[in-house]
Amino acid sequence: MTGIADGRVVIVTGAGRGLGRAHALAFAAEGAKVVVNDLGVGLDGGGGGSAGPAQAVVDEIRALGGEAVAHGGDVASGEGAASLVAAALDAFGRLDTLVNNAGFLRDRMLVNLDEDAWDAVMRVHLKGHFLPLKHAAAHWRAEAKAGRAAAARVVNTSSGAGLLGSVGQGNYSAAKAAIVGLTLVAAAELARYGVQVNAIAPAARTRMTERAFADTMAAPSSAGAFDAMAPGNVSPLVVWLGSAASEGVTGRVFEAEAGRITVMEGWRAGPSADKGARWTPAEAGEATLKLLAASEPPGPVYGA
Incomplete structure (x- = not known):
């Protein structure tokens, strides 16, 4: 390993399983000290929560010679987000990188989507990005004003569903699209404090995607074959974006899948x-039809 994250203190939310776990392990392998956040709830956010998943990842990191602590707070609450940043400062004395990854699904077609499912998904994904970002940014602003500006990094997690839409996931798609908007605003507002903010739209085999991509996301059958949908394939880009090596890269969205990295060019x-x-x-309609004929067609909505 290159040690590209040597000495950095990194928070990863939703890091007990899937992509978050892969990110936490990858940062630790590159020399970072990691705060592993996870509520330990079910795929739909239910189940009461458990400290087990976060602690299991901490134990993995420590067994490999790394440093990590677990945090079981709710990052979509002000108290939980504040305690998350405090956990990094208390354990390691600093904070360099925040990876917002926590989320769950409550999929329904729009006509069957109730308010509770809408609110729950918007809360965990969008508010669960906003509040940790807010509290981390407040810390970095205070550090900058004290003359201790850091090479701070934030990596947010959007989705192809947020960029293109996904049938049966109106709540999730809306939240993930909003995360892109939040990323762009944060990148512009926080640059003066030495903070870079980017987003990824990952595709990998996790609990959240196994039903949507069941036919295409099986693990390879032969030993040593490249597992194109392994969550760890996304993590190298996240680690680089979360390191000082990504200096000058901010306000961008990247798609990461298998061995492919794509710069997404938005509106x-x-x-x-x-x-x-x-x-x-009538004139507006005639002109609009001509403009549409000269424009690039939109990408297909997932599941359409």
Whole structure:
């Protein structure tokens, strides 16, 4: 290993399983000290919670000679997010990187999606990104004002569902799209404090994706074969974005899947027409059809 994260203190939320666990292990392998956050709830956020998953990852890291502590707080609450940042400072005396990853699913078609399922998914994904980011940013702002600006990094977790949409996941897609907007604002606002903020849209085999991609996400059958959908394939990009080596990269969204990294290029001005005066509805429609014919078609919605 290169030790690209040597000496850095990294928080990973939702790190008891799946992508979060892979990120935590990858950071530790590169020399980081890791705060492993996880509530230990079920796929839909139920189950009462358990300290087991977070502690198991901490034990793995320590068994490999690394340093880590567990945190079982709810990052979608102000108290939990504040205690998460405090856990890093209490255990290791600093905070360098925040990886927002926690989430769960409550999938329904829109006509069957109730308010509780909407609110729960928006809360864990969007509020669960906002609050840790807010508390970490407050710490980094205070450090910068005290003359101790760090090479701070935030890696948020969006999704292809947030970029393209996903049938049966209106709540999840909306939350993941909002995370991109939050990322762009945070990158602009926090740059003055030495903080870089980026987002990833990962694809990997986890509890959250096993049903959606059951036909394409099986592990390889032969020993030594490349497991294209292993969560650990996403982690190298996350570790690099979370390290000082990513200096100058902020406000970007990356898709990461198997051995592929893609820079996602979002909303940009495409074909345009200007009459110089008010259109009639018929004129607006005629002009719009011509613009659409000259534009790039959107990517297909997942599951359509």
